[in-house]
Amino acid sequence: MHQIKTIHEELEALSPFWTTIQSQMPYEVPAHYFEMLPSMVRAKIETEAVYEELELVAPLLNTIPKQTGYQIPVSQDRVPLATTTVKMFTWSKIAAAAGLIGIMVLGNYFYTSEKQSFDYSAYIGADHTQIIETISDSTLLSYMDVHEKLIVSPDVLVQEYTLESEEALIEKSSDQELLEYIQSSN
């Protein structure tokens, strides 16, 4: 207190002008600055420690900016890029799912429809003569035109094969062939 009084007296002794002046600073400090300063200093100490460490090991790295070079789109027209990608991804998923469902439905349809159209027991037991009578002549003729090669004409001779007897086969075979046959049979 005595010290402060001395300081004011010192100035007043120089000039009465100083009695009109307030020793108050007009500058402002951001709110909570002094509350945050210790933690900011702590963070800076860590940053400095990292720098010093690298300076000893590989000083060149300290000269390179730490930015990665990658950029995050900020403009409005680029933001939908991510949205579009997401949408495309969604649409592709929907398309794949729809295709899969389609394949399953078609597969089921063909499977069940084939079962219905090929009723083999009914086919085997059917009276073919009666069925043919229900088909018109023109349909039969056009069918025969298309499948001509498959229809056996009575004019074509069919070679008949008769099975040879075992004795005849043995007589025709050589000893070597017979020996191989006996060995393979055993």
Next chain:
Amino acid sequence: MDLHLDDTSLLAAFHNHTTKEKGFNGIVKKYQEKLYWHIRRMLVSHEDTNDVLQMVLVKVWNGLENFRADSKLYTWLYRIATNETLTFIEKEKKRAIVSLDQDSDIFGDKVKADTHFDENKLIWRLQLAIKSLPEKQQLVFNLRYYDEMPYQQMSELLDTSEGALKASYHHAAKKIEEFIKSY
């Protein structure tokens, strides 16, 4: 950490491995405002002050390990802050020369750039007047006028005799008075 702890207790806490952080935080909390205003009176801008103050406190952290109580902690902290501030001012001046702007009053302009600046108010004219002084004289005036520092402590801090400091202070006060009257 109790802010009212004396410097010896804070230093003891810092030198103890388990309480080092607490000791340092205690020192920061005790002196941060005084150091802030010591720097800001010279640099005017909060952003510049914040940068320099953080730099000062990092140096304190690094140097406190070797600090021996040959001088008072308070004086030692002020010395670091003063040196860092003067170094910053020199850099700013060099930058002004490089940008061919050496005729401008860098820090006077910063005072005028403050959002609350009002040239009709005496407290703002006082700031402009202080900025018109040479840096060393500003320091002496600020330490005496605002921090109310005894000449003996100021002598330790600035390595200048008490007589020279007193003369410098009185000279500064007269120049400021003239500046304000003629503004």
